Amino acid sequence: MDTEEPGGPRRTIELLWGVPGPPRRGPKPKLSVEHVVFAGVRVADADGLDAVTMRRIADELGVATMSLYTYVPGRDELLELMLDHAHGELPGELPEGWRAGLAAVAGDLWRLYHRHPWLLEIRAGRPTLGPHTFAKYERELAAMDELDLDDVQLDAIVSLLNGLVAGAARGSVDAARAARRSGMSDVDWWNRSAPVLAGIPAADPARFPRASRVGTTAGQTYGGSSDPEHHFRFGLDRILDGIGQLAGA
Structure with missing residues (x-):
């Protein structure tokens, strides 16, 4: 099985290109990666980059903070997704x-x-x-x-x-x-x-x-x-x- 050390680029690249992660058991997710990215951009536009925390984004979306990690591995990956999303406006x-x-x-x-x-x-x-x-x-x-x-x-x-x-x-x-x-x-x-x-x-x-x-x-x-x-x-x-x-x- 192809694995990667924590912090490696694979999952970030897959998220950027819309490659789905491994299937998970349980109910269908309520959100999508796009929802998380859009919320991050809204917060950053309103209050600056320092305001973009996983807790703040979770509050914006009305979910528990830990549930966000179902969609993105962490803040660094979220910022990359936000950056690429913004480049889409060009x-x-x-x-x-x-x-x-x-x-x-x-x-x-x-x-x-x-x-x-x-x-x-x-x-x-x-x-x-x-x-x-x-x-x-x-x-x-x-x-x-x-x-x-x-x-x-x-x-x-x-x-x-x-x-x-x-x-x-x-x-x-x-x-x-x-x-x-x-x-x-x-x-x-x-x-x-x-x-x-x-x-x-x-x-x-x-x-x-x-x-x-x-x-x-x-x-x-x-x-x-x-x-x-x-x-x-x-x-x-x-x-x-x-x-x-x-x-x-």
């Missing part, structure tokens, strides 16, 4: 042209992260081997079909784009959370902070001329201390420029 079509295609890929992921900010908190360490995540990767690669690049270059570009989007989206989500927690906009925060800095001799702008000049100009342009969406768009354009140069496109 569109499949692409606009014409590699540059427009990659821009669409990045923009769609940016919007997904803002719909489900908890995705940015998942630190899997390894890729999720589910159908929607495979489809996401396939689409990212398909956007570059016309480019004369080798497979390793294609994979590296996908990784680079994903890193840019995640980093910028994390900055955007964190800024919004800071504004909610403090009750202050970026402008209000700076208007309160600037006089404090001005009263500290060691913070004299003359000691930090570049930081003072660039920070002032950028802040005036952004209307705040930062503009993560501008950073995202700027970084995306520079990456696309570099890809075009690399591929001679």
